[in-house]
Amino acid sequence: MWTTLERRPMVFDAIIAIVAFAFFGVLDVSRTGWTTLPIDAVFAVALVFRRRSPGAALGIAWAGAIAQLFVLPTFINGNVLIAVVIYGTSVADSRLVSRLGLISSVVGGILASVKLVLITGLFLPAHQQDGEAALSKVLYFVGVAGVIAATLSLFWLLGMITRIRRALMSERVDRLESSQELLRAELRVAQETERTRISREMHDVIGHSLAVIIAQSDGARYAVAKNPQVAIEALGVINSSARSALDDVSELLSVLTGSDAHEGSLGVADLEGLAKNTRAAGLVVDIHETGDRAQLAISPDLALYRVVQEALTNALKHGGPGTTVKVDLDWSDDAVSVRTETTEGAGPGLLGDDLQPSTGGYGIPGMMERVRLVGGTVDARPRDDGTPGFRVAARIPHSPGGTE
Structure with a gap:
């Protein structure tokens, strides 16, 4: 089942998005109310496109983040899904999408800090005088923005590491395939060389013996009526040459069966x-x-x-x-x-x-x-x-x- 889902990434991502929406939706509704569900749904939709179209997923996530900034009184738990979308941008093949993901990490951290520190004052200490409150705003703004930006950038960096590892694995596979192709080419050359060598051996062995046999058979044909003894001697030479050729061919063919008897014969x-x-x-x-x-x-x-x-x-x-x-x-x-x-x-x-x-x-x-x-x-x-x-x-x- 897992292999089937991996072969269909859109289906797999859709299932992940549904599970994430259900989980974070329950958390946010219980804490903030039903108004958070549309934002959680937007982030879940962004997950569906994180591999097929990471640029579109980043745009959808930005739409949800901006809506959250102006509509909701505070941030929701579903913001965790933004980190997954940022991860998807750094894995993408497009350099533009990857750079936009990194920029979004920094800008997202700044906007989140604006919402949490400057607008809602969620992280500011209470009951401070004006001078202390101003200093706290600056310090907390920088700190919150840095933490959120660093967290999102960490997910972007993890995606970049994954992308580099995949590239290295692909390069290794290409090298292995090239090595295998080279070995196959060398094998074909060796086979062709061996065929040529065997053809040369067959020519040397059979060509000489057949030349002797033809010459002797011609002589025997003309001498059989006038001088049978000469014909008998010619037949003896033919027999000897044929047997010698047969022995040589047998030794040559022994090379094909792995025998070493042919060498030095x-x-x-x-x-x-x-x-x-x-x-x-x-x-x-x-x-x-x-x-x-x-x-x-x-x-x-x-x-x-x-x-x-x-x-x-x-x-x-x-x-x-x-x-x-x-x-x-x-x-x-x-x-x-x-x-x-x-x-x-x-x-x-x-x-x-x-x-x-x-x-x-x-x-x-x-x-x-x-x-x-x-x-x-x-x-x-x-x-x-x-x-x-x-x-x-x-x-x-x-x-x-x-x-x-």
């Missing part, structure tokens, strides 16, 4: 197996290594593997039979340099075009992004020595310089 130690599968598909692959091999961190190790894998995959897709890929690994104290040079073969590759890898897919951009994330650099472009082909040069530090 591929690296420089797997390059010879990668080259073996590619040689079986018809490429001539030569891996040359200089310097002392260092133990790479997980991310750089995988990045090095993907650079070589992408170079071999592109050579297989775009080169022809006899395409040569030379892979040079040069180990230094703080990094490993990877350089691949592809020399185009005698005929078209799987895609039937020259050895110019497309930049519209995930391959080369994904390779560049992967190397950048581990703090390395990479340059991929057609060869500029007059020989048809492509070259990739990358430098990968031993420890990752970024995170995925």
